[in-house]
Amino acid sequence: MTVAQPSVPAALRLFGGLPGLLLLLLLCLPAVRGDCGLPPDVPNAQPALGNRTSFPEDAVVTYQCNESYVKIPGSKDSVICRQDGQWTDIEEFCNRSCNAPPRLSFAALAPPHISQNYFPVGTVIQYDCRPGYRRDPSLSRKVTCLQNLQWSTAPEFCKKRSCRNPGELLNGNINIPDGTLFGASITFSCNPGYKLYGETSSICLVSGNSVQWSDPLPECREIYCSAPPTINNGIIEGEREHYGYRQSVTYLCNKGFTMIGHNSIYCTVNGDEGEWSGPPPVCTGNQTPPAAQNPIMTNSANVHSPVSKATQSTPVSRTTKHSHETTPSKGSGAGSGTTVLLSGSWPGTQAGVQWRDRSSLQSRTPGHKRFFHFSYPGIWYYRPHVFHIDSFAWDASNHGLADIAKEELFLIS
Template sequence: MRTVGWSILVFMLASPASGQVSQDCSAPDKYPNTKLDTKYARRQKFSHSEKVYYSCDDDFTAFRGSRVVQCVDGQWTKLTLKCEKISCGNAGDLPNGEFQYEGNSYIGEKVFAVCNEGYTLKGLNYMICKRSGWAGEFPSCEEGGITCPTPEVANSVQRTGGVSAYQVGENLTFTCSEGFQLNGAQQTTCDASGQWKPQPPQCVPIPDDKIQPSPGSCGVPPAVSNSNVHLADRFITKTSFFSGQKVYYNCDVGYVAAGGRKSRLCNNGKWTPLKLKCERKLCGSAGDIQSGQFVYTGVEFGDTATAVCDEGFMLVGSATRHCMNNGWSGRNPVCEAAVCEDPPEVSNAEITGLQHEPYTYKSVIRYSCRAGTLVGEREIWCTKHGTWSAPAPECKEITCPSPNVPNAYWTGNHNQKFQYRATIYIQCNMGYVMSGPGTVYCERDGRWLPELPKCQRRRFVNQWG
């Protein structure tokens, strides 16, 4: 009696576990600096053991962890993917000075140039981090104390002798180009604050009825075709130049000077030829990719480098980098091994080839039916796209109808069901002749093959007339 009671108690304790049903999951959690892959974004219900994938937000890049979470009995596993902001990194060395960073060199942040004592900054005092890297002209620190930069007065005659900075106390006298007149002080002085006092004047157009062209002057310099150069900004608005006056040219964005003078001269009403030659800037290698490589159209300004992963690996990040004025745009993408989800389970089937995660490219699994007939592919494998080569097969019970042939009987199978591959032998009753095969078998589509025979009454010939 005691043994019976103990057995009932064990059964009661075991019953709830044996009847437990796996629970579905609701929409996956949100994590900082990540986003759920688009194909899962609108779904609100996920089945047990189903997996979903995350990626990093824009302006962020993955630096460790897995992209996958899985639904386990109504709860999602924790996402281990960690994303960090894209950083431009170190801006380089500033001779005779140093760079001071606004933050961690993230997109939108600035780096400021600070010169050592006794040196003066030339150019903008900052650069900005963009997706293509540090943007802006690289500053420089020149030897000397407080100075004033050469003032840019449009439509004035520049007589600075190539001086880019002036010492405190030095004066500048301005003369306007032909067709323009001064509006403001003709002379200005560099003061101790590094500013010109009074402010430099403007050169404004002289009314048409007062213009007196000088002999030998030149008009606007003719454009230079197919040279990748352009007239310096300070000369763009001028329409007249005196004889002996020079204008200067710069290389277009993405090009660098490769020889020849940057200036041309107005000589008695004619412009001398421009000798400046500009070539495309060189970006060099875009870097190395583990389990992949870059395919280049070239390594100069305007060219592209496209990342191609080895077979069985999938690209994460932007595939294409562009050779820009400041080097290659963006960052190198990553080639991750193609991973398939766990192979689908099939009712009444056994799976061989199961392994611990992950199922990578060329992993193979095989199905075999414990009961019924396998319909579909017996063997499937993980493709280079991270998907299984075919849907999972099914184990179906396939039967053929009873082989009812009039005037006949059959042998070979005495089960109530005629399953796939069942074979029977048909014989006609006495006095009947068979038309068709005497042996048939049950095919996987539930038909007898070959077709069932027919039994026809034997005809007797009267030999006596």
């Protein structure tokens, strides 16, 4: 619409003919030639004058649309003061419009509408699906600016794409709380006794024109304990190279030793590291008896000395010698000797000591002369020995000495 300037006849009628026109000219005398008056009014818009009161030739005034109105794209929004003191023509350029189209999470404006900012009533725009979504052809992808300057409701015409099934995690678990659609996140965890190597989660993301998981499946590796602790005076039964979660070791004590503590421990997990459930047992031994003394060999001349000491009630040594005098077989060429059988220590004194004369026993071995034996009541630690004296030895074929030793040397407990 063009804003017209008032004509001369209309001005004459307005001011009462010629006298009125003269009055109008007098009022306009101060104006400078070519100076335009106030700019014309424009529907739904206001001129931006600032502090200006005069508008010389070529002065420009721009208009701004009123609230809830927008400038029609391509229309002129300013006027210019001409040389003849008149403003250039201007048409209505402000109109009502819907606001910017709604932003959809699953779709974006189609390219023709991306830069558009004027949406009068009846305007129709179109959307395209965003990456990670697929079009549902049964639903419209268009919205319209209604008479109330509101957009029509947009249906969810784009659906999320789905990532493939992540598969199975060996010795572990995959937690899928929200499905496998675009944007979904899954997490990974390992079974007890296993440690996770790799990413702990993965997200379904866009890949080209489709979607896929951001990270591959991790790996769950078995956690091993270090080698089991060894023990003194004992062994590990059935020891193996590796010990995994809940696998146990069993300990055995050597003969003569007693176990204190549990006989087995098992491999457990502390965080991501393996550790044993507790300390190993301890093998403790009973009081070790005194070590046997080396055998004492003596001449047959000393055989009778213990008799006189025993009959005189003198103290008896803690080391007692049991002597059996032997004579080698004729023709052996070896000298005479004495086989000595040594007992252990005796914790007593002469009280109760008995000297037994076994000389009346029939000798089972040629050359046997005499045999004496101490018998001690109470505690007696004894370890029998058979000794080889000189070049003469008693073996399995010479039963005489062995039989006598069995009869005469015994443990009194």
